[in-house]
Amino acid sequence: MSVRMIGTGSAVPKLRVTNEDLSRIIDTSDEWIYSRTGIRARHIAVEETTAQLAADAAEAALSMAQLAAEDIDLMIGATATPDRLLPGLACEVQRILGATRAVAFDINAACSGFLFGLNIADAYLRSGVYQNALVIGAETLSRLTDWTDRGTCVLFGDGAGAAVVAVDGAEETRGILGMVQGSDGGRGMVLSCANRPLNNPYVNHGNEIPYVHMNGQEVYKFAVKTVPAAIMQAVEKARLSVDEIDLFLLHQANYRIIEAVAKRLGQPMEKFPTNMQEHGNISAASVPILLDEVKRSGRIKDGDKIVLAGFGAGLTWGAAVLEW
Numbered sequence: 001m002s003v004r005m006i007g008t009g010s011a012v013p014k015l016r017v018t019n020e021d022l023s024r025i026i027d028t029s030d031e032w033i034y035s036r037t038g039i040r041a042r043h044i045a046v047e048e049t050t051a052q053l054a055a056d057a058a059e060a061a062l063s064m065a066q067l068a069a070e071d072i073d074l075m076i077g078a079t080a081t082p083d084r085l086l087p088g089l090a091c092e093v094q095r096i097l098g099a100t101r102a103v104a105f106d107i108n109a110a111c112s113g114f115l116f117g118l119n120i121a122d123a124y125l126r127s128g129v130y131q132n133a134l135v136i137g138a139e140t141l142s143r144l145t146d147w148t149d150r151g152t153c154v155l156f157g158d159g160a161g162a163a164v165v166a167v168d169g170a171e172e173t174r175g176i177l178g179m180v181q182g183s184d185g186g187r188g189m190v191l192s193c194a195n196r197p198l199n200n201p202y203v204n205h206g207n208e209i210p211y212v213h214m215n216g217q218e219v220y221k222f223a224v225k226t227v228p229a230a231i232m233q234a235v236e237k238a239r240l241s242v243d244e245i246d247l248f249l250l251h252q253a254n255y256r257i258i259e260a261v262a263k264r265l266g267q268p269m270e271k272f273p274t275n276m277q278e279h280g281n282i283s284a285a286s287v288p289i290l291l292d293e294v295k296r297s298g299r300i301k302d303g304d305k306i307v308l309a310g311f312g313a314g315l316t317w318g319a320a321v322l323e324w
Contacts, residue, residue: 002175003125005322007067007164009060010292011053012043012157012279019154028150038255042157042280045140049083051092053160054138057285058093060292061134065164069097072164073130075104076121078113078137078284080193080313081144082106089138102134110191111251111312112181113137113284114161118308118320119179125167132166137284144193146211155253156212157280161288174303174323178237180230181318190218191313223253223311224260230319231265231309238305238321242267245321246304249294251311252276252286261309273299283312300324 018041019030033039045053054077062069077090090104109116114137121133138160147153168175193212197205227250235242242265250258252275262272273294282289287310294300302324309319 001126002168003122003165004168004175005163005165005324007061007063007065008162008288008292008295009057009062009064010159010161010289011056011060012159012289013045013048013053015044015046016041017044022154026148026150026153028154033154037155038274038276039154039280040277043159044142045158048140048158050079050081050138050140050160051083051089051096053140053158054089054093054136054162055096057138057160057162057288058097058134058136061162061164065166067132067164069099070101072099072102072132072134074121074124074133075099075102076117076133076135077104077106078109078117078135079106079139080108080110080113080283081139081141090136093136109284109316110314111253111281111283111286112310112314112316112318114287115308115310115318115320116181116316118163118165119181119318121165122176122179125165132164134162134164136160136162137286137288139283139285141283144210144212149211151216152212152214155281157282159279159282159285159289161285161292163288163291176320176322177240178234178321179319180233180237181316182230183314183316185314187218187222187315188313190215190222191315220254220257222315223257224264226317227261227309227311228264230317231307234307234319234321240305240321244305245271245307247294247299248272248307248309249287249290250309252279252290253281253312286310
């Protein structure tokens with residue numbers, strides 16, 4: 001028995017905001033942003049919600065998988081930016097799609113969220129509890145962004161990606177071959193965002209709006225060390241070598257990070273597709289959006305071996321090896 005990915009989908013808001021657009025509202029420039037991050041533009045929600053973007057991505061994934069929403073057993077929503085605390089994102093998407101048979105719940109592992117969700121779905125399916133699952137990574141990071149801070153607001157975008165995975169009883173050598181995940185809460189505050197402050201009859205900490213805060217240098221050092229190690233562990237679990245991997249689809253946080261990971265793995269950049277130029281960093285949605293775009297462009301063929309890897313706040317990280 002194997003667990004295979006049989007459908008992908010993605011969705012982004014209509015509004016495209018370029019670096020030049022940002023330079024009109026904050027002290028920055030296209031050259032400053034691009035030279036440090038590789039980002040040229042991002043999509044920002046105006047009318048769109050996290051749930052609707054997630055539902056649109058999910059519908060595209062279901063269409064590719066040739067399944068109806070009613071066929072889905074399990075729905076996992078990975079997000080740090082749900083539209084509301086209650087109900088959760090996955091339950092909202094369940095309502096929008098009419099996925100009446102599914103068990104739906106959310107997780108928050110920030111930029112690693114899609115990889116964590118995929119790992120959870122894989123475990124459920126291999127145990128025999130369910131036969132298929134819809135894993136969604138969706139974010140509207142613009143709601144957590146301080147648009148006066150040029151060090152962070154230039155990085156993030158909004159969007160959603162989704163994948164359908166299913167049990168394949170006839171094929172044991174393809175599908176998800178190896179997965180790893182990890183966390184280091186001891187360093188978690190290098191990338192953080194506070195929740196609503198306590199405000200009750202016994203204490204009042206005010207109503208200040210919380211924004212994302214990041215120590216960029218520490219995040220960079222964490223990523224370039226941890227991500228190659230996680231990839232190597234996942235590849236070893238899959239009983240492969242990195243040279244046998246056709247594509248490495250990494251979280252799109254920063255082009256320099258991806259270059260550094262490629263160098264440490266001894267692999268050419270041609271194996272590392274990127275889309276941060278158009279989307280920026282979309283946290284849990286980053287990996288599934290890239291996966292969907294690469295799949296629909298024809299770069300993924302049957303039999304290709306692919307690495308997915310995410311890293312981010314928590315600190316968290318995850319990697320998966322698949323044979324398509």
